[in-house]
Structures are given as structure tokens and as C-alpha cells.
Amino acid sequence: xxxxxxxxxxxxxxxxxxxxxxxxxxxxxxxxxxxxxxxxxxxxxxxxxxxxxxxxxxxxxxxxxxxxxxxxxxxxxxxxxxxxxxxxxxxxxxxxxxxxxxxxxxxxxxxxxxxxxxxxxxxxxxxxxxxxxxxxxxxxxxxxxxxxxxxxxxxxxxxxxxxxxxxxxxxxxxxxxxxxxxxxxxxxxxxxxxxxxxxxxxxxxxxxxxxxxxxxxxxxxxxxxxxxxxxxxxxxxxxxxxxxxxxxxxxxxxxxxxxxxxxxxxxxxxxxxxxxx
Amino acid sequence: xxxxxxxxxxxxxxxxxxxxxxxxxxxxxxxxxxxxxxxxxxxxxxxxxxxxxxxxxxxxxxxxxxxxxxxxxxxxxxxxxxxxxxxxxxxxxxxxxxxxxxxxxxxxxxxxxxxxxxxxxxxxxxxxxxxxxxxxxxxxxxxxxxxxxxxxxxxxxxxxxxxxxxxxxxxxxxxxxxxxxxxxxxxxxxxxxxxxxxxxxxxxxxxxxxxxxxxxxxxxxxxxxxxxxxxxxxxxxxxxxxxxxxxxxxxxxxx
Numbered sequence: 001x002x003x004x005x006x007x008x009x010x011x012x013x014x015x016x017x018x019x020x021x022x023x024x025x026x027x028x029x030x031x032x033x034x035x036x037x038x039x040x041x042x043x044x045x046x047x048x049x050x051x052x053x054x055x056x057x058x059x060x061x062x063x064x065x066x067x068x069x070x071x072x073x074x075x076x077x078x079x080x081x082x083x084x085x086x087x088x089x090x091x092x093x094x095x096x097x098x099x100x101x102x103x104x105x106x107x108x109x110x111x112x113x114x115x116x117x118x119x120x121x122x123x124x125x126x127x128x129x130x131x132x133x134x135x136x137x138x139x140x141x142x143x144x145x146x147x148x149x150x151x152x153x154x155x156x157x158x159x160x161x162x163x164x165x166x167x168x169x170x171x172x173x174x175x176x177x178x179x180x181x182x183x184x185x186x187x188x189x190x191x192x193x194x195x196x197x198x199x200x201x202x203x204x205x206x207x208x209x210x211x212x213x214x215x216x217x218x219x220x221x222x223x224x225x226x227x228x229x230x231x232x233x234x235x236x237x238x239x240x241x242x243x244x245x246x247x248x249x250x251x252x253x254x255x256x257x258x259x260x261x262x263x264x265x266x267x268x269x270x271x272x273x274x275x276x277x
Numbered sequence: 278x279x280x281x282x283x284x285x286x287x288x289x290x291x292x293x294x295x296x297x298x299x300x301x302x303x304x305x306x307x308x309x310x311x312x313x314x315x316x317x318x319x320x321x322x323x324x325x326x327x328x329x330x331x332x333x334x335x336x337x338x339x340x341x342x343x344x345x346x347x348x349x350x351x352x353x354x355x356x357x358x359x360x361x362x363x364x365x366x367x368x369x370x371x372x373x374x375x376x377x378x379x380x381x382x383x384x385x386x387x388x389x390x391x392x393x394x395x396x397x398x399x400x401x402x403x404x405x406x407x408x409x410x411x412x413x414x415x416x417x418x419x420x421x422x423x424x425x426x427x428x429x430x431x432x433x434x435x436x437x438x439x440x441x442x443x444x445x446x447x448x449x450x451x452x453x454x455x456x457x458x459x460x461x462x463x464x465x466x467x468x469x470x471x472x473x474x475x476x477x478x479x480x481x482x483x484x485x486x487x488x489x490x491x492x493x494x495x496x497x498x499x500x501x502x503x504x505x506x507x508x509x510x511x512x513x514x515x516x517x518x519x520x521x522x523x524x525x526x527x528x529x530x531x532x
Contacts, residue, residue: 144354144355144358146358146362146392148362148388148389148391148392148393149388149392151391151396152377152380152384152387152388152391155383155384155387155391155398155401156380156381156384158398159381159383159384159402159420160381160420224396224397224398225396225397225398226397226398226399226400227398
């Protein structure tokens, strides 16, 4: 593409972001500030993830972009074609064919490998955000590993609703040290974060933060000894492929209360259908 | 009795105001020490320094932990926070500022347990219920929000939330301020019985001579950032030596 650098961002910016990535990898779960740039799409559409992807991608990378598990939604398609145009890289919808995966709200069902990198788009990197209004105080709490208030919130949820009431963005402790927001992935996906062979990078464009989980790092979801972390999954099979263990989306299909449950991971669903056929 | 906390030559300025001027004191185990004085005499500043919430510009605070005495400055912020979360307690004048009003009474009591690492929901809940009873609040209120509590109940809830970790040292800043007289009497009664039963050491800041008389073993009278008189409570109040203490004792309204 004429008039643009490879993968849109200029090389100095990429270098700045790579430095932040290195620091983030060195301190698993710690939020590293970076000079987030204006991107040609609005905040909330994945500006943090795109900047990470742009500074990592090379000419021989194969890119996959997921939005809510799907490869064919507006956000996924536009980000994929953005990099196809600005970097000329190959793109794919197949999880196992990709070297770089940018995602929003899901982790692919197929386990990732150590030659893959997954980039998460993060709206709010601070897990203490709803508990502590002052950012300066929450940074101090991170520094002192003062995470009691987060457990108070879980206590309160169990007391009031009988279970932890968050079904997504369930807070985790990384490497037995930092409390981290896993981004708004369903709690169902939290166990996949634990000791994942692939490098996991998290980018928040509006909040100007990057954090990371290096390969094979311990990631533990917060819970109580006698109320263990217990993610929920709709108790159905996928209506399209029949998968029993994948994360399902619930869709209202008519005006008479009809519902359909289908895999949220479209690539997994398609390959499952192909295999069953 | 052995020394628990010691302040050595503490001085502190807020801008041009000298808030504390070379203050030294010791607190022994199981002892109740009252700091009295008028507004602006530096008693709350002194309490904040003793409790590690504020670092003095000069001088040292030493906490006797087992055998060794280590200054808070040397211990560092993280160690002091750990002390503050469990072995020390702080009861503020306004329970609304200290408690979380959007969290149930049980959650408020359990907060310090969870901050010091308790991770068993049922245990935390049972402990919270026990402490609610200990401060004479109906156990039915365990899951109620503090905003539905009266002022006196809130103060009792704060006391429960502070004592739940079984601290050895509690700092109190006017714990009965802003409450009506009959409620004050009940709170004082509760504090007195709990403190004696648990063998706590307490530093209590008050401008109410009556509170000091009722609770304290020893008394420190402060004025303009200096300790002007100190001694056993009865001794100081019955036979005040310093003119300012005489004035203070004389200005108590007779009933």
C-alpha cells in the first residue's frame, strides 16, 4: 500500500510498543503503560490489540482475527483486511494455521501451540477498577499485593446470589503475584489461560496499557477453598455441529421464545461439522 | 509490663505550622493510653504517626515485635501494611468513612480476614457472625447493608470489623464522637469490656475527659504539638499540675 509503512504503524512506534511488550513479559500480569497511538478506528474496537499486532507481525505471519469467537463478524473482518492491505500478510480463519491470533472476548477451543501468539483486545485492564476509584491507590495495591477487596467482592456475590455473579472477566492471579483482568472472555475460557504454551499479550488502547502472560505461566482464577471457581456453560449441544464441550452462544430465533445454542467459535464449529460429515 | 510501641523525638510540620514538636512516649502491652487536648493540639497527627498512616519528618516510631524493636521506617511500607491489616487496628471517628457501605455487614467484618489471607467462605462467615454477636448486633443483620444501620450500630460494626483479626494494638480516634450520650455510654461500655477481655493495648485520642477517665490507664495531655503533662489517669485528672491541664479539667461541665 502506497504512503504507509508496513503494518500501518511507523517503526519508532513499533519499537516503543515492543519495549513495553518485553517489560510486560518480564513481569507477568503487570500493567505496563505505553504511548498508545490514534488508530484509524474508534476506541473500543480493538485499538490496543491492533497496535500489538502491528508491532509483532512479520511478512511471513499468518493472521487470524476473532470477534466473540467468530471470524465473520464486522470487527474481525475489518481488522483482518486492515492487515491484509497494510502488511500484505496471509490471513486465515483456521486456528491451527495461524501464527498470530488477535481476539476479542474468546480463546479458541483448539489448544494453542508454543509457536503461536495470541493478542487480546482489552477494554479495561485494571481489575480493581470497580472497587477502587483512584488509579494511584490501585497501583499501590498492586505494588503491595493488597488484593483483599477483590475477595470481599466475591464474598459479597456468593452471599447475595449464591455464587460468583461475574460470568466473564473473572479476575485471575498470574504467577502467584499480580491480579489481572483476563479481558472480557467468558469464565469458561479462564482455565485455558493457565500454562498455555502460546505467548499471551493484552492491549488496552484507550487505557494505554499492555500486559502479558508468558508461555507456561500459572494463571489461577480467584475463588474460595470451599467455593471453588466453577465456570458455567449452557447445558446443551451445539445445534450446528453437535459439539458437547465447546462454549455456546444462545440465539433467539423467532418471536415465540424459540432458542438455539451454537458454538461461539465458528472455526471450531466448521471443522467439527466437517469431521462428523 | 513490656513496651509495645515507642515514639522517639517525633517532630512534624505542615507547611509553617509545627504540628508535633519533639514528642516521645511509650505504650506497654495491655495498656490503654489516652491522648487528650483541644482541637489542633496535634493529637490526631500523633495517632496517625503511631499507627503508620503518616511518616514523621524527624524522629522514630518503634514497634516491639517479640523481642526486637524495629522502627516503622526500617520495616518499610509493605511490612507496616501487613501489621495494619492484622495485628493493629484503627477505629475511626466516622464509621461511614471506614466501612464500605455497599458491602454487607458480614463482608465488612470479613474484609480484614480476607486481606490477611483467609480463603474459606464458611469460616469467614462464621467468624463474622460471631463478632456481630460480640458487639451486640443481631446476627440476622449479617447480610444487611451498613446503610440500614443506626450511628451507634455502625460504630459497633466498625469495632467488630477491626477486632476480627485479633489485634494486639488498636488505635482509636474519638470513637464516641458524634454519637448521642446514651449511645456513647453503650459504646464505651463495649470497648471497655472487649479491651479488658482481649488484653488489647489501645491508644485512644479524645477531647472528652470523661472518656479518658473511664477507659485509660495513663493519660497524655497535648497542647500546640507538645506533651504538657503525662501520668496515671486519676493522678493527672485529680491533681493537674500544668495550667493548661487545670483549665481542661476545670472546663468539664458538672452534671
